[in-house]
Amino acid sequence: MSLDYERERETFEWAIPDEYNIPAVVEDHADSFGDRLAVRFRDEEGGEAERTYADVRDDANRFANALADLGVGAGDRVMHLFPRHPDAFAVQVGALARGALLVPCSAMLKPKDLAFRANDCEAETVVVHEDLTEMVEPILDETPLSRVVVLDAGGDEFADPNWHSFEQLVAGRDADHEGPDLGADDPMSINYTSGTTGQPKPVLHRHRWLRCFELINAPYWWGVTQDSDFSDELLWATTGTGWAKWFWSPVGVALTTGAPQFVYEGEFDAETFLDLMDEEGVTRLCAVPTQYRMFTQVDRLADYDLELTEAVSAGEPLNREPIQEFEDAFGVTPRDGYGQTETVALVTNYPGIDVKPGSMGKPVPGIDVTLLDTQDEEAVEPGETGEIAVPVESPAIFDGYYEKPQLDEKTFHGDYYRTGDLARKDEDGYFFFEGRADDIIISSGYRIGPFEVEDALVGHEAVAEAAAVASPHDERGNVVKAYVVLADGYDGNDDLTDELQDYMKEQTAPYKYPRRIEYVDELPTTSSGKIRRIELREEEREKFGE
The missing domain is CATH 3.40.50.980 (Rossmann fold)
Structure with missing residues (x-):
């Protein structure tokens, strides 16, 4: 599947039937092709199961x-x-x-x-x-x-x-x-x-969110539609059921279009996942950048005889090295895409695009994605950094916060929904992710707010102050780095670092604990006392060569 981008932008229509809902979609699939494989499942112990539509x-x-x-x-x-x-x-x-x-x-x-x-x-x-x-x-x-x-x-x-x-x-x-x-x-x-x-x-x-995935994520990212021939296809999205990405792909793409998909219960291991793709005949893969980076560290990668025809990525920017190594091994170029829990895919490397390494791609048809100045609603020029924004009336975004009108007023007060993510656009219309306007940390595809990490850290008796920032990491893209000001009577050493990390694993989800801790005398702050995390992030980039 190769798309004519300009033609798709000109002809796209938001065809969302008033009666659309996912139970009815599954009912239609069962009536039309009930014996088609819906889910092929395996677990770590070798257990297998299948479900038709x-x-x-x-x-x-x-x-x-x-x-x-x-x-x-x-x-x-x-x-x-x-x-x-x-x-x-x-x-x-x-x-x-x-x-x-x-x-x-x-x-x-x-x-x-x-x-x-x-x-x-x-x-x-x-x-x-x-x-x-x-x-x-x-x-x-x-x-x-x-x-x-x-x-x-x-x-x-x-x-x-x-x-x-x-x-x-x-x-x-x-x-x-x-x-x-x-x-x-x-x-x-x-x-x-x-x-x-x-x-x-x-x-x-609302239920139309899934229809939006069918109209956007399926053709402009995965490269499938309800009219696709699924006789030799098997889709695999490696996400878990508790994340929005589960709705983005296993539900919003595979289930809505009627595609067969593979589901594996076990935790990620690069060689295991490659073996599974080989054994199961997976043709389209959706993984996070960390997994692609881990794939390319496997010895003799090209020896795996995969049937992959498409590979997509989301969660954080995918750097050029794993893209090139994956393409060299399998002849398939991983295509990045961008969106949020609040949206569908907003920017993608659509099927047929010339992938620019490091780029999220171009805005998808049907959504007037733009980059706005962070201080007003003026679009920035090519090459300038702006905040990714979508018109508030677009079907591609969420319907507000559940019973939180005060949050709705703050979020939808202008003409645009502002994502809080920063990007720049080149002269060819490609978007490049630049960071978070609100200091969010993206590690292995997880979005981590620094406040939660800092708040938990200062709950330990040894910590007086803390600041959490993203620290570049070869495999995870970033890890959480904590700058810690110690309370009186404590010395920063390896034993205390181990103690703080164990403590954080008990206080927060495991992926949020600081994998790197540095002890400092004070934190950089603004005149009003707010932590200047930007200085700490820049320090991390300098340390790790980015």
Whole structure:
């Protein structure tokens, strides 16, 4: 698939039917090609499973019927916390068929993070994997959560009548479900941000978000449409179920178009993932830059006989070395793309583009993405750095924050939704990522707010002050670097560094702990006392040659 970019920009139309919703899409797929593979699954122990589109439809309807009996209906919030799993789509589509809102959560969160989300959106139901129930049990008394559905509980019986086995709930249920009428403007999900400048924010999306992925992400990034011939295709997006990227690709591209996809439960290992691509015949891959960098460090990379025809990347900028090495090994050029939890793909290296290493690509058709001066709404000139912005009326962005009108007023007060990300555009229209306007740290595709890291650090008795910034790293793109001012009576040494890192792993999600710590006498600040992280970031770039 190779696109005529200018023609696509001229002819693009936002065709979003009023009645659009993902349960109806899956129903249509099941009616049209129910025996087509929807999910091929493998786990680390060698277990395998497959689901056709008819299977996903039937199991989703069975789960929807079970939720109806449990009292879950339109507008209710259903949290979910489980690894990549063959029944993930049945759980999600089944909850949506009830008119409920999905609240995805990552297993890398802490119980206090889950409690915040449950209390903030007043969720009463959670679907949790059997291996992760210890994250839910401690918060039940302090949150509205009153129904717990356990995935992979098998035939286990729970003493608490509010706990239920997913397998037992769906067993013997009717595979037809009559739920509420749903449309494109009905709420679908609440995806929480990373908490860059404070507590995580509840990003509200409607069902049309998935239609936007079908119209944008699928053709202009993955290179597929509903009309594609999927007979020899297998898509693999390596993301987890708790992240917005799960909606970007496994749901928003594969499920909406009817493509077959591969899902692997295990943690990332470069050689394992290459073996899986070889064994399974993966043809289109979506991975994060860190994974591409790790792939290219495998010995004799070109010896892997992969069937890849396309490879895409997102989460952070992909540097030129892994692009070239991956292309040399497999004849496939990884194509970067850019977007947010709040949006669809806004800028991509679309199929057929001449990839410029280091560039996110060009703005996708249908979205008037521009770069604005950070002080006003004037577009910057080519070569100048500006803030990536999208007109507020665009279907490509979110619908505000869930029951947070005060945040909506701040976010949508002008003509544009400002992403907070900085970029520059060259004379050919290619965008190059320059950084975050709000100091966010992007490491291995994770977006990490410095405030959360700093706030946790100063909770340790040895830390008086702290500043967290991105520090360049060959594999992860960046890691969290903490500059620490010690409290009286403490000395900065390796033992204290180990102690602080262990402490942070207990206080925050594991990917947020500072992998580098430097002890300083004072932090650079503005006249008003605010930390000048830009000085520290520049120092890190100088240290590591960037």
